[in-house]
Amino acid sequence: MSPGPRISRRQFLRRTLLGGLLLGAGAVVGRHLTGYQLDPGLATRLRVLSPKEYLVLMAVCRRLLAPDEAGAPAPDEIGVGLNVDRYLGELDPSLVGQLQALLHLVEHGSSLRGRFTRLSPEAQDEILATWESSRLDVRRQGFQALKTLAVLGYYDDPRTFALLGYPGPLLPLER
Amino acid sequence: MIRSAQELREDTTLTADLVVVGSGAGGGMLLRDAALAGLRVIALEEGGHHRPATFTQRERDMLPRLFQDAGGRQTVDGAITVLQGRGVGGSTVHNTNLCKRAPDRVLEEWAERFGLADWRPARLADDFAAVEALLHVSDIDPGQVNRNNELLLRGMKRLGWRGGLLRHNRRGCIGSGFCELGCAYDAKENVPKVLLPEALAHGAELFTECRAERVLVEAGRAVGVMARALRQGQPGPTLTIRARAVALAGSAVGSAALARASGLPDPHDLVGRNLHIHPAAAVAGLFDEPVEGYVGIPQSVECTELIDWEPGSPRRIWIVPAFAHPVGLVAMMPGFGAAHMRLARRYRYLAVLAAMLHDESAGEVRVTRAGRPELHYRLNEADRSALGRGMQACGQLLFAAGAREVMVPLTRPLVARTESELAPLATHPYRPLDPLLSAVHPMGTLPMAASPEHGVTDGRGAWHGLPGLYVADGSLFPTSLGGPPQITIYTAGRRVARSILEDLRHA
Numbered sequence: 236m237s238p239g240p241r242i243s244r245r246q247f248l249r250r251t252l253l254g255g256l257l258l259g260a261g262a263v264v265g266r267h268l269t270g271y272q273l274d275p276g277l278a279t280r281l282r283v284l285s286p287k288e289y290l291v292l293m294a295v296c297r298r299l300l301a302p303d304e305a306g307a308p309a310p311d312e313i314g315v316g317l318n319v320d321r322y323l324g325e326l327d328p329s330l331v332g333q334l335q336a337l338l339h340l341v342e343h344g345s346s347l348r349g350r351f352t353r354l355s356p357e358a359q360d361e362i363l364a365t366w367e368s369s370r371l372d373v374r375r376q377g378f379q380a381l382k383t384l385a386v387l388g389y390y391d392d393p394r395t396f397a398l399l400g401y402p403g404p405l406l407p408l409e410r
Numbered sequence: 411m412i413r414s415a416q417e418l419r420e421d422t423t424l425t426a427d428l429v430v431v432g433s434g435a436g437g438g439m440l441l442r443d444a445a446l447a448g449l450r451v452i453a454l455e456e457g458g459h460h461r462p463a464t465f466t467q468r469e470r471d472m473l474p475r476l477f478q479d480a481g482g483r484q485t486v487d488g489a490i491t492v493l494q495g496r497g498v499g500g501s502t503v504h505n506t507n508l509c510k511r512a513p514d515r516v517l518e519e520w521a522e523r524f525g526l527a528d529w530r531p532a533r534l535a536d537d538f539a540a541v542e543a544l545l546h547v548s549d550i551d552p553g554q555v556n557r558n559n560e561l562l563l564r565g566m567k568r569l570g571w572r573g574g575l576l577r578h579n580r581r582g583c584i585g586s587g588f589c590e591l592g593c594a595y596d597a598k599e600n601v602p603k604v605l606l607p608e609a610l611a612h613g614a615e616l617f618t619e620c621r622a623e624r625v626l627v628e629a630g631r632a633v634g635v636m637a638r639a640l641r642q643g644q645p646g647p648t649l650t651i652r653a654r655a656v657a658l659a660g661s662a663v664g665s666a667a668l669a670r671a672s673g674l675p676d677p678h679d680l681v682g683r684n685l686h687i688h689p690a691a692a693v694a695g696l697f698d699e700p701v702e703g704y705v706g707i708p709q710s711v712e713c714t715e716l717i718d719w720e721p722g723s724p725r726r727i728w729i730v731p732a733f734a735h736p737v738g739l740v741a742m743m744p745g746f747g748a749a750h751m752r753l754a755r756r757y758r759y760l761a762v763l764a765a766m767l768h769d770e771s772a773g774e775v776r777v778t779r780a781g782r783p784e785l786h787y788r789l790n791e792a793d794r795s796a797l798g799r800g801m802q803a804c805g806q807l808l809f810a811a812g813a814r815e816v817m818v819p820l821t822r823p824l825v826a827r828t829e830s831e832l833a834p835l836a837t838h839p840y841r842p843l844d845p846l847l848s849a850v851h852p853m854g855t856l857p858m859a860a861s862p863e864h865g866v867t868d869g870r871g872a873w874h875g876l877p878g879l880y881v882a883d884g885s886l887f888p889t890s891l892g893g894p895p896q897i898t899i900y901t902a903g904r905r906v907a908r909s910i911l912e913d914l915r916h917a
Binding site: 298299300301302303304307318321322325326327329330360363364367368372373375376379380382383386387390391395396398399400401404405406 | 465466467468469470473474479480482487488489586588594700704736737740741745746747748749750751752754755757758778780782821822841842843844846
């Protein structure tokens with residue numbers, strides 16, 4: 236259980252050769268790029284994440300939570316992004332800032348082939364697998380932070396309890 | 411009276427005999443004993459006052475309410491998740507109620523190495539007994555042992571390993587299994603249920619939702635604490651408590667961070683160092699029949715085969731069951747995507763054991779410019795080796811109990827079908843996050859020692875060289891404990907209360 240990411244932008248600048256350049260460029264370019272369209276109804280429900288950050292998070296979650304067989308609820312159906320956003324609202328702002336930096340890095344600094352959200356699922360999986368087993372501690376840390384948030388947003392939901400064979404809380408869910 | 415500091419509209423100053431920072435096991439006991447003795451006591455708590463009637467048994471609700479950083483506190487390298495309590499009662503609200511006295515050999519070591527003669531087992535026995543009576547500590551009924559714990563018992567029996575049933579402080583337990591998310595049935599005999607009502611009935615006051623920012627020192631004496639109300643995480647008015655005595659009881663992380671932020675006297679550069687946390691690695695066994703480790707008391711059995719508490723011994727692993735609710739367990743499973751989901755579907759059939767390290771490695775609590783604690787901690791070579799052996803032993807126990815497969819959550823997962831396939835674990839080249847580790851027992855950052863060269867505090871919990879300041883939590887332990895610390899922390903609170911009463915009487 237390690238939901239709070241501890242990757243700091245400064246650490247990345249120091250530790251990865253290209254990461255700093257990509258992150259810096261990504262931050263500048265990212266502000267001026269459009270193409271992050273989010274349903275306005277959904278956008279207004281976000282407490283912490285920007286629409287762009289939400290879209291990057293969901294792109295990551297769709298791969299991390301890719302179903303093993305038909306019938307498993309999709310992350311979008313569960314509302315993983317909103318669940319994570321709600322959780323982030325409980326965190327210290329400095330931790331949230333680190334996660335936001337991580338999402339920007341994933342989007343603009345994880346592949347020379349383009350933005351993460353525009354890559355094929357296979358290419359996205361390749362990046363995540365690289366991060367998961369990277370020799371750089373900070374990349375493995377970033378991967379685990381994203382994975383834990385994805386799991387938090389997905390597996391604490393009555394619709395996924397059945398997938399685990401878990402009966403859920405004894406108390407009424409609406410409590 | 412319990413008040414939220416959020417109600418404060420302007421900077422406020424109050425006076426008391428004693429101000430206690432933190433309301434966990436140590437602070438709660440100190441608050442109660444001091445109030446019963448007639449002192450005017452005010453306690454400050456960073457988190458909220460959460461009542462059992464509001465507990466939902468869901469991780470996404472309860473992690474933010476009951477844990478520091480919403481359950482996400484980690485060492486700075488992200489390698490170890492450190493679960494710590496936040497809110498009235500601290501970790502006593504969500505711990506698994508294990509009640510063990512500090513091991514005799516550890517206490518003897520404290521006496522021999524640190525001059526803490528008053529902490530020898532015989533000198534502590536009466537205090538331990540009083541604490542256990544107060545908290546209704548009892549043997550766990552064999553009928554309450556769940557399947558995950560039964561499997562550990564079975565494994566130990568087949569291997570001929572040492573261990574057995576634990577003791578706990580629960581009454582009225584219905585075996586819901588949600589201990590670590592707070593007990594909605596109020597069966598924990600903890601600070602909010604047992605100690606706080608007595609303290610409040612004797613005039614103690616508790617302010618919630620305020621963060622202590624600085625210990626006030628005047629003319630070479632601690633004279634109070636300046637705290638700040640928190641409004642939805644944002645700083646509000648200050649709350650200053652001026653008092654004849656000040657006690658830090660905000661955990662080995664919080665107390666050390668406050669001490670550092672306050673620039674308290676530290677002539678030997680000891681404050682915040684000597685951080686021990688009992689890092690633990692989980693190992694899962696897949697069984698043919700459902701285990702349903704989420705039902706019943708999560709931890710009722712221990713294996714002590716690999717721990718002897720001798721200083722310098724390689725036998726430093728304490729093994730207990732470690733089943734968790736879905737998020738906690740599934741996040742630890744290796745991989746992602748479809749392969750990860752296939753593992754998750756085995757949730758009901760898994761038994762999980764944890765190898766908890768009686769650690770020699772020592773880390774450090776630092777403070778960021780924004781005032782947040784940072785935990786720096788790396789395992790030394792000997793501890794890595796012990797942990798590898800511990801994971802291997804967990805696998806042996808699971809196989810002996812009948813597991814079909816044993817899974818170790820390394821980055822490249824180890825899935826063993828025979829005991830011999832566990833052998834690589836003993837020499838696995840540990841690196842941060844491989845495997846993921848967790849810890850629930852930070853301690854040692856303001857350690858006791860008779861000499862100020864070796865300890866921040868003396869054996870009475872008083873700060874060396876700063877009259878009026880005391881420590882009453884796990885920060886006091888000069889070494890790792892090698893077992894669940896709550897009873898020893900409660901006992902420390904009781905003893906520090908006695909020190910304060912004695913000193914104030916003579917002041």
